[in-house]
Amino acid sequence: MQFLLRRSSMRQISKLCRVAVASLGTAFAAASFGAEVELVGVFGAKAVLIVDGGAPKTLAVGERTREGVRLIEVRGETAVVEVDRTLRRIALGQAVLRADGPQAASATVSLFAxxxxxxxxNGMINGAAVRFLVDTGASMVSIGLSDARRAGIDYRRGIPARTQTASGPAMVWKVRLDTLRVGDITVHGVDGLVxxxxxxxxxLGMSFLGRMDMQRDGDRLVLRKRY
Structure with a gap:
């Protein structure tokens, strides 16, 4: 019965906004990853949150859930929430751990397929907003020319090389990224290819992912920063 109610509520939400939701197994697995806040939908100045694996809750700016999570701001596909007296920005389809969760000692982010x-x-390179695709088959973070320029990367000072792509040989430059951020995880000095x-x-290749502990549970991928 709980499964039917959960799926029904998700269908109603999807008619109002763009929603990223986990599967049933993912939702019930939340308890094993600790207390957390997930952003599963945004529309207008409202956000849809799941707190500690419970039912979705739609909040307007300034409103608070029964668990004490307060919505501070909605901007694009992100929201700022106040969790345990700390402001946290969450991207659509991601989650942050609350301070009382067992994994809170290290930066963690959950991604849903x-x-x-x-x-x-959603994340940032050198402070510029970008869209990442997790790719464990890529040895390094790979960036297109426009994203590199927006991030202020002087790629011409990098090491030139040629690589084989699906469209044939392509020119790339190996560079060092000052900062790369995904959710609450920030890493400095990441090797990349422009x-x-x-x-x-x-x-999002292994030059970043190699610094993470990665754990999969159904459609859910948890990244936990190691160093």
């Missing part, structure tokens, strides 16, 4: 099984994330052409998103 889309309908095609890919894990996307491509001579634009890419639809930034490939």
């Amino acid at each position: 889309d309908s095609s099984g890919h894990h996307f994330a 491509h001579e052409n634009d890419l639809p998103f930034v490939l």
